[in-house]
Amino acid sequence: MTIKVILTDIEGTTTDIRFVHDVLFPYARQALPAFVKGHWNDAVVQSIMAEAKLVLEAPDADQTTLIQAFINWIDQDKKVTALKTLQGLIWVQGYKNGDFTGHLYQDAYEYLQRWNEQGIELSVFSSGSVKAQQLLFGHSDFGDLTPLFSHYFDTTTGHKREKAAYVSIASALQQLPENILFLSDIVEELDAAQSAGMKTCLLAREELPENATHNAVSSFESISV
Ligand SMILES: CSCCC(=O)C(=O)COP(=O)(O)O
Numbered sequence: 756m757t758i759k760v761i762l763t764d765i766e767g768t769t770t771d772i773r774f775v776h777d778v779l780f781p782y783a784r785q786a787l788p789a790f791v792k793g794h795w796n797d798a799v800v801q802s803i804m805a806e807a808k809l810v811l812e813a814p815d816a817d818q819t820t821l822i823q824a825f826i827n828w829i830d831q832d833k834k835v836t837a838l839k840t841l842q843g844l845i846w847v848q849g850y851k852n853g854d855f856t857g858h859l860y861q862d863a864y865e866y867l868q869r870w871n872e873q874g875i876e877l878s879v880f881s882s883g884s885v886k887a888q889q890l891l892f893g894h895s896d897f898g899d900l901t902p903l904f905s906h907y908f909d910t911t912t913g914h915k916r917e918k919a920a921y922v923s924i925a926s927a928l929q930q931l932p933e934n935i936l937f938l939s940d941i942v943e944e945l946d947a948a949q950s951a952g953m954k955t956c957l958l959a960r961e962e963l964p965e966n967a968t969h970n971a972v973s974s975f976e977s978i979s980v
């Protein structure tokens with residue numbers, strides 16, 4: 756394989772799903788009402804609220820209604836860009852206080868470093884906002900890993916189950932899609948990347964599937980580049 760860029764998902768791929776669902780999401784859920792009330796007049800929060808009103812098709816939604824909508828989206832794990840942007844802002848405090856560090860599998864840490872040393876460009880594509888991605892890798896269990904990555908992409912580029920997102924990413928990376936290897940734990944995301952021409956690898960951390968339609972591994976150690 757001649758891979759020039761490795762594009763990686765976070766949740767379920769570099770990072771345990773349980774860290775996202777049992778630590779990050781509950782932290783955001785608990786801190787969200789006070790954060791929104793305390794930063795209500797900040798331009799960035801007003802812009803997030805305007806985006807949420809569009810999604811809700813409720814131009815007159817008040818603060819209480821909006822807070823409840825964000826809580827519902829967290830509970831339903833909705834990948835709404837407005838929620839993802841807000842969560843990124845809320846998590847700043849948690850990482851800064853040392854309430855948690857970004858979980859990373861040991862093999863992900865070792866191989867991201869190794870590929871970087873080999874001259875393979877590393878980029879991230881997650882539904883979490885770019886800010887959230889940089890917080891997680893910047894305050895990871897292994898320290899600040901942000902220097903390893905050249906680009907970060909989130910849902911402002913496109914949705915992870917849609918081919919167009921991967922076409923845009925290849926273009927932003929100035930690479931042919933076939934030179935990019937996308938790593939994810941979600942088959943639908945890999946299908947979309949593959950349809951854009953990217954190489955793909957499924958991270959099946961718990962159990963390897965029997966009839967995988969993508970190359971499947973349980974650890975970064977088994978990924979051939
Ligand atoms: C970037 S850390 C937070 C992860 C997150 O909010 C999320 O929705 C996970 O999405 P992914 O695309 O990485 O599965």
Ligand SMILES: [Mg+2]
Nearest residue numbers: 764766767940
């Ligand atoms: Mg994932």
